[in-house]
Amino acid sequence: MPANSLVVVMMGSKSDWDVMRQADEVLTKFGIPHECRVLSAHRTPKETAEYVSGAEARGVEVIIAAAGGAAHLAGVCAAHTILPVLGVPMESASLKGLDSLLSTVQMPAGIPVGTLAIGPAGARNAALLAVAILATSRPDLRKKLHDFRAEQSAKVLKETL
Ligand code: RP5
Numbered sequence: 001m002p003a004n005s006l007v008v009v010m011m012g013s014k015s016d017w018d019v020m021r022q023a024d025e026v027l028t029k030f031g032i033p034h035e036c037r038v039l040s041a042h043r044t045p046k047e048t049a050e051y052v053s054g055a056e057a058r059g060v061e062v063i064i065a066a067a068g069g070a071a072h073l074a075g076v077c078a079a080h081t082i083l084p085v086l087g088v089p090m091e092s093a094s095l096k097g098l099d100s101l102l103s104t105v106q107m108p109a110g111i112p113v114g115t116l117a118i119g120p121a122g123a124r125n126a127a128l129l130a131v132a133i134l135a136t137s138r139p140d141l142r143k144k145l146h147d148f149r150a151e152q153s154a155k156v157l158k159e160t161l
Pocket of ligand 1: 090
């Protein structure tokens with residue numbers, strides 16, 4: 001695993017990767033050292049706890065955790081670290097991600113998870129929020145975020161129908 005990752009992107013299953021690759025792409029676009037891992041709150045509980053418990057000491061600053069269904073991954077991560085944890089609910093086959101959303105967002109007071117939207121918008125926004133958190137102490141990143149927003153606005157304003 002890279003020694004210098006500032007952000008880790010975790011997901012409960014490789015089946016989440018098609019969506020979570022969008023978080024990976026945003027972090028790459030902003031030049032953020034990061035790593036992506038499949039780890040499950042239920043299928044690999046011990047390894048998940050160990051990985052998250054060691055993240056702060058090796059310099060990680062933000063954790064993104066995506067899961068679907070009984071989506072406990074972000075909450076379990078938050079239980080094992082004081083780093084900011086951003087949860088991304090995956091769309092599920094049975095309940096379209098409402099199960100994932102509620103499982104991720106309804107944390108007990110004292111162990112926060114910042115929960116994003118279900119699916120691709122959540123994946124992209126989790127990465128953008130991670131960049132914004134890092135940017136509070138990094139002026140170069142702050143400028144990149146301003147530029148990103150300006151480009152996004154310009155693109156919308158250029159739309160023709
Ligand atoms: C969750 O269960 C994963 O995050 C995934 O969204 C969902 C289904 O996983 P698979 O059965 O496709 O591995 O743990």
